[in-house]
Amino acid sequence: MMETSLKVETVKDALGDLGTVDAVRWNRVKVTTTVEKVREAILRTQSILACDHLVQIAAVDNGKTFELIYHLSGPHKMVVALAIELPRDKPEAPTTSDLLPPAGIYERQIHDLLGITFRGHPALNRIILNEDWPANEFPLRKDWKMDPNRFYGGVHEEAK
Amino acid sequence: MTLSQRLANWARVKSPWITVFNSGACNGCDIEVIATLTPRFDVERFGILAQGSPRHADILIVTGPVTKKQATRLRRIWEQMPEPKYVIAMGACGASGGVFKGLYHVVDGVENVIPVDAFVAGCPPRPDEIIDGVVACLGLLKEDLAHGGREWRQKKTVVIPRVEPKLPEVVA
Numbered sequence: 215m216m217e218t219s220l221k222v223e224t225v226k227d228a229l230g231d232l233g234t235v236d237a238v239r240w241n242r243v244k245v246t247t248t249v250e251k252v253r254e255a256i257l258r259t260q261s262i263l264a265c266d267h268l269v270q271i272a273a274v275d276n277g278k279t280f281e282l283i284y285h286l287s288g289p290h291k292m293v294v295a296l297a298i299e300l301p302r303d304k305p306e307a308p309t310t311s312d313l314l315p316p317a318g319i320y321e322r323q324i325h326d327l328l329g330i331t332f333r334g335h336p337a338l339n340r341i342i343l344n345e346d347w348p349a350n351e352f353p354l355r356k357d358w359k360m361d362p363n364r365f366y367g368g369v370h371e372e373a374k
Numbered sequence: 375m376t377l378s379q380r381l382a383n384w385a386r387v388k389s390p391w392i393t394v395f396n397s398g399a400c401n402g403c404d405i406e407v408i409a410t411l412t413p414r415f416d417v418e419r420f421g422i423l424a425q426g427s428p429r430h431a432d433i434l435i436v437t438g439p440v441t442k443k444q445a446t447r448l449r450r451i452w453e454q455m456p457e458p459k460y461v462i463a464m465g466a467c468g469a470s471g472g473v474f475k476g477l478y479h480v481v482d483g484v485e486n487v488i489p490v491d492a493f494v495a496g497c498p499p500r501p502d503e504i505i506d507g508v509v510a511c512l513g514l515l516k517e518d519l520a521h522g523g524r525e526w527r528q529k530k531t532v533v534i535p536r537v538e539p540k541l542p543e544v545v546a
Binding site: 360367369 | 440441442443445446449478479481486487
């Protein structure tokens with residue numbers, strides 16, 4: 215088995231009081247934490263664990279709740295995944311775009327497609343869907359169905 | 375027809391300038407267009423020239439099913455082209471939406487946004503088929519010049535009068 219220079223014990227020491235830490239793969243540690251503690255967890259991952267790179271923010275709709283997984287990495291090539299869960303009736307999370315500048319564009323995408331609101335984001339505008347897409351329609355939610363009688367943007371009938 | 379018009383028409387038929395617009399394709403069609411332009415097929419020996427700006431182009435090649443976001447942009451690009459202009463919809467997606475047909479973010483085919491003059495079949499079409507599509511457009515251009523416009527090949531809408539079906543009388 216290969217080894218990375220960042221040990222799982224170091225991650226446990228740094229983030230153990232914020233949630234459960236398990237080594238899911240040889241180069242990947244998953245930390246399951248909560249919405250309130252995620253900014254603190256990101257700050258500690260950046261400072262103590264030397265993770266200077268945001269790989270991606272994964273957003274999952276598992277049917278009951280939404281999951282956000284922040285994948286952070288650094289020169290040690292270890293990926294620290296910070297997972298949080300959001301309730302379906304009030305999907306809100308604090309923004310991390312001030313801590314991790316690339317997170318802003320991921321948050322716009324997640325807000326566009328899954329309807330998760332990020333509090334404190336400077337400009338939570340549309341980025342992927344067309345500009346005339348109707349509000350409160352989130353196509354990547356599992357319970358979303360296209361309404362055949364609704365106009366979803368694109369070509370207006372009179373322009374044809 | 376004046377001499378300058380005849381000269382312009384001669385130049386148009388001999389050297390069509392094309393521009394390629396990706397309206398949400400998987401890039402397969404774009405790679406085939408690049409193969410058409412590069413030395414193996416070398417369409418420049420026929421006078422076909424790739425042009426960056428739609429304002430300088432005669433033929434617009436559209437690849438891909440038109441996504442809802444690209445639909446207004448495609449319409450705007452087509453409106454920028456000077457007359458006479460011709461549109462080639464490329465591949466299965468350009469004709470009907472292809473594998474993307476019916477998805478929430480596509481409008482299923484180029485013809486829902488702009489009028490199309492030639493469809494090139496295939497997924498993706500081969501470079502020689504693209505050249506064939508351009509040649510077909512040049513044939514249309516010659517015919518249009520002879521007819522003085524493109525109205526001669528527009529489909530006439532025939533209004534069929536609706537006949538109310540006569541129900542048999544119910545005998546009590």
